[in-house]
Amino acid sequence: MAGLQPVKGTYDLLPKDRAIHRKVSETARLTAERFGFNEITTPIFEFSEVFSRTLGETSDVVTKEMFSFETKGNDKITLRPEGTAGIARAFISNALQHETPVKHFYYGPMFRYERPQKGRQRQFHQVGLELIGVDTPQADIEVIAAGYQFLSELGFADVVTLELNSLGDTESRDAYRSTLVDYLKGHYDNLSEDSKTRLETNPLRILDSKDKGDKEIVKDAPLLGDCLNETSQAFYDAVKHGLDLLGIPYTENPRLVRGLDYYCHTAFEFTTETLGAQGTVLAGGRYDGLIKMMGGPQTAGVGWAAGVERLALMLGEDCVELPRPIVMIPVSADQQDEALKLSHRLRQQGFIIDQGFSGNMKKRLNRANKANACAAILVGEDELARGCVTVRNLESGEQSEVSLDALGETLAQFNA
Numbered sequence: 001m002a003g004l005q006p007v008k009g010t011y012d013l014l015p016k017d018r019a020i021h022r023k024v025s026e027t028a029r030l031t032a033e034r035f036g037f038n039e040i041t042t043p044i045f046e047f048s049e050v051f052s053r054t055l056g057e058t059s060d061v062v063t064k065e066m067f068s069f070e071t072k073g074n075d076k077i078t079l080r081p082e083g084t085a086g087i088a089r090a091f092i093s094n095a096l097q098h099e100t101p102v103k104h105f106y107y108g109p110m111f112r113y114e115r116p117q118k119g120r121q122r123q124f125h126q127v128g129l130e131l132i133g134v135d136t137p138q139a140d141i142e143v144i145a146a147g148y149q150f151l152s153e154l155g156f157a158d159v160v161t162l163e164l165n166s167l168g169d170t171e172s173r174d175a176y177r178s179t180l181v182d183y184l185k186g187h188y189d190n191l192s193e194d195s196k197t198r199l200e201t202n203p204l205r206i207l208d209s210k211d212k213g214d215k216e217i218v219k220d221a222p223l224l225g226d227c228l229n230e231t232s233q234a235f236y237d238a239v240k241h242g243l244d245l246l247g248i249p250y251t252e253n254p255r256l257v258r259g260l261d262y263y264c265h266t267a268f269e270f271t272t273e274t275l276g277a278q279g280t281v282l283a284g285g286r287y288d289g290l291i292k293m294m295g296g297p298q299t300a301g302v303g304w305a306a307g308v309e310r311l312a313l314m315l316g317e318d319c320v321e322l323p324r325p326i327v328m329i330p331v332s333a334d335q336q337d338e339a340l341k342l343s344h345r346l347r348q349q350g351f352i353i354d355q356g357f358s359g360n361m362k363k364r365l366n367r368a369n370k371a372n373a374c375a376a377i378l379v380g381e382d383e384l385a386r387g388c389v390t391v392r393n394l395e396s397g398e399q400s401e402v403s404l405d406a407l408g409e410t411l412a413q414f415n416a
Ligand code: ATP
Pocket: 082, 112, 114, 119, 120, 121, 122, 123, 124, 125, 126, 259, 278, 280, 281, 282, 283, 284, 305, 306, 307, 308, 309, 310
């Protein structure tokens, strides 16, 4: 049976892995809340159109990376490759235009049919923010500041670089597109096959090409920044001014474009050199055209998404500890019932109590060590008769007899 291995590009999050992920997602959620963003969860699948229409028919995600299927009722469904399109759909479905600005935080699995490698899976997780309904640079500043604070809380302020660019408004991008196409046509023969197609469909995407030859050509291409009209330049300057005010360092990267079609004005990425090739940990930008493109009212938006797996890799194994239990050990089978009742009572009081289910004292103590237990409660016949149990500190090996009445107080030094 092929099913004994996880599907290519997917993997199990064992409890320790999950704890690291939770540290990432909880840090993100708490930071988001501090900026007034609350959590939303949209379905992990949507009608395929939600993505195909908005991410751009020619984007890599849509042309190559989507997990799509047809239901028994002939609906075309796609497992979400990213969070923004679903949130924009939810904005429209729930008529949230009356409640702007809408500030959402999200966390959850995303699915892309990509070649698996370090920091790149087919099922992965993202945390993200969306600020919808504000068309001024203040929103961009707020969203980037939240991203920076999130990464700083994880301890990464010194190992990430904020790269910043402006894609301008539609007019600026149209002007740039023709300049770029003129330049690229001069190098047509050396473009990759994909990029030859992109030249017709979406030339800006060539700037984001991962192909070596394309990259060489792109290096000398004209810059979008030189085509920004006055409005776009003023918008970009205001974003930079805000970041300067907050002391958030950034590097301007005039070649930064985002992989999806719906972006305008601000584009940014936090990158790191600590992860090798997969160096982008948080990426985002402004998407003023998205909600309208989907059939909703003209509504501005700006947001980011961060890859949880990549941040977990950066945190490493030692950043979290699983909860340390207190183990309950009946000295013989006769104390089994009393031990069970005592566990029940202590858990109701909030203690983390683990029970071995079988074995003698030695076996159970071994298991307790493996579970990284901090203490053991030994329930023996003689002590019980006196209304007591023995509490052993598994760090120091010290133990003492404690009356059942005082047990909660004694255990409070360990957990709860
Ligand atoms: P890349 O250039 O690495 O393919 P992208 O532009 O496709 O990234 P976005 O769509 O902006 O990425 O997603 C935001 C973040 O989600 C990325 O910066 C990355 O941290 C993470 N991410 C994207 N795709 C994957 C994946 N297949 N596996 C793990 N993390 C991913």
